[in-house]
Amino acid sequence: MVKQARTYGGVSADQRRATRREQLLEAAFEVMALDGLGGLTIRTVAKQAGLSTRFVYESFTDLDDLVVAAFELAFRQMAATVDTAVAATGPDRRDKVSALVEALADFFLNAPAKGKLLSTKAYGHPAVAARRLARSEDVSRTYGALLHGLLADRTPDDPAIDLAARFLVGGFGETTTAWIQQSLPYPRDKFIHDNVELFLATIAAVERL
Structure with a gap:
């Protein structure tokens, strides 16, 4: 019974x-x-x-299990924040990129512990290494989908889209990590503005590839 x-x-x-x-x-x-x-x-x-x-x-099960669960929760919260922000914008390229960058920057700024656990330099804990790699692939696909939406003339299997998405994941991840660790002294608004410009410049570069 x-x-x-x-x-x-x-x-x-x-x-x-x-x-x-x-x-x-x-x-x-x-x-x-x-x-x-x-x-x-x-x-x-x-x-x-x-x-x-x-x-x-x-x-x-143990501390490693808890850390992995914390990583996954932080990632889900970050992804939901970004998805909501981007979905609320119109089709304008700058608006969509600005929404993405601002949402990510504010998530890391408002929840620094979560940001540091998710960040590309937080490799110290082996339990989350594989999860971080898998989630980096998820973010690359998200960026790729955004790029495809902004570059509608490109084919679904265009390698330049994948290249640019990975370039943006790595570059923005590193700059955001440095920013929240205060080794990159940028005011919030200036940090968002300059990263938006870098995103837009990358998208413009893809159009020339």
Whole structure:
């Protein structure tokens, strides 16, 4: 006989576990914001979340599993932010590029711990290395789709589109990483403006290829 999970206050056991998991992931980002990835442990995450360590192990196999889950959550949040911003614009090339760059810049600026975990220079944790590579491919495809939408005369398998998308992923990823780590001293508006110009220049270059 299968034992039924209890419901308290109209909230099922599965819902409570899902809520705790989300709470623990956000706590992990808060720890990283204060102490960096090196300060992340099962105990520090549990303490930040105000939960027992047993709840951490209820949701995650170990610390590596938690870090990977945090990476995936940050990526989903970033992608949703960008998709929403770009979808809200019209067909104008500058408007679409500006929406993309501004959304990404503000995500990294407003959530620096998430940005650093996602950034191209945050290779220190082996558990997220493969995920970062896979998600970089996802971002390349997103950029490629944007370029195809702005360059409607190009064929779906045009290698120049793929080349430019990867160029933009690497270049913008590196500059954004340097920016949030404060090794690239740029005011927000100037950073967005100049990166928009670099994106547009790259798109114009593709038209000549």
